[in-house]
Amino acid sequence: MxxxxxxxxxxxxxxxxxxxxxxxxxxxxxxxxxxxxxxxxxxxxxxxxxxxxxxxxxxxxxxxxxxxxxxxxxxxAGAPPAAPQPTPAGTGQPPSSLFERLAAAQAAGRAHNFDAAIVAADDILQQLTAEQGETASATLEAAQFRADLAYLSGEFAFATVSWTWLALAWFDRLGPGKRRTQIAAQNAAQAWMHLPPHEAGPLASDLVNMLMEVAAPERTATIRAQIAQRLGQPTN
Known part of the structure; x- marks a missing residue:
């Protein structure tokens, strides 16, 4: 953005x-x-x-x-950016605000420190879920960040399940044809393609059902055919 x-x-x-x-x-x-x-x-x-x-x-x-x-x-709007305030050194305290914690988690992710980023993201997601509900917009945004971390760190099963759920959640919240839903559906399919066969099989049904629900069948025909081909199933 x-x-x-x-x-x-x-x-x-x-x-x-x-x-x-x-x-x-x-x-x-x-x-x-x-x-x-x-x-x-x-x-x-x-x-x-x-x-x-x-x-x-x-x-x-x-x-x-x-x-x-x-x-x-x-x-x-239009004002020059304010200079960032330095973090006091030597306090030994983690950032206190939700926003500071999110920024720190994202910085850890960019540095490929996925262990730290995932712990922080899970904590943020848990807080937002408790305060605003699991399908609130802010919670879904945080869940997307957590799904991204799963994909980047090679947790493709977690990423597949997360993005599948996110696609359905955005669909329920925003309705059909929205970009967020489409991106989540695409990300779920992409993560699934990285799974070894023994992990891909059990998640295929939920993935295909999601693709059928959030878009007209003809719009997901290509990816569903790729999924069926990988599973060795005949396409409809």
Whole structure:
């Protein structure tokens, strides 16, 4: 993602939140703007680039543009990037905020320190699941990061199962034809292709069923034929 990407945020008079027309749950006692920052920070942290946001807040009859930065801070659109604050040395304490922990996990992944990255990602995913639910947008974003780590570290069975579930979750959340669903489905199939036969066989049925559910059958015919060929089955 780059800084030309713009998200449209709408907050209704009664506090209901939509990001690009997608509804988001606002927990009791939490301001919708906090949810906006939490959701879009994961996008910014993943790309290392600010995310542009246009906000329409009916509660205050205001419209404004802002940027959500990779470190979880916000600033006015077009403002120069704020200098990152140094982390105090010698404290021996891990980063305290969810956003700092995510950035640290992503840095570990880029450095191929997958053991550390996976531990951190699992902790973040567990927290988001408990706080927002397993199919909340922020939780699904974190689950995608964890699935990426599984693929990069050679855990292809875990990656296949994760991306298969993510494709169905995005389909249920966003509806048919959405890019996130398509990417998740493609990633699941790609991970499955790396599996040895004894691991690939048991996961094939769920993978094929997912491909049939999230897209019209003709759109997944090629990949389903490749799966059947690898399994030594006749194609329909």
């Amino acid at each position: 780059n800084t030309s990407t713009r998200y449209r945020v709408h907050i209704s008079r009664d506090g209901q939140l939509h990001i690009d027309s997608e509804p988001h749950v606002v927990p009791d006692g939490v301001d919708p703007s906090q949810v906006v920052v939490q959701v879009l920070h994961i996008e910014a942290a993943g790309s290392g680039q600010p995310v542009l946001v246009h906000v329409q807040d009916e509660r205050t009859a205001t419209r404004f543009d802002m940027q959500v930065m990779p470190d979880g801070t916000t600033q006015a």
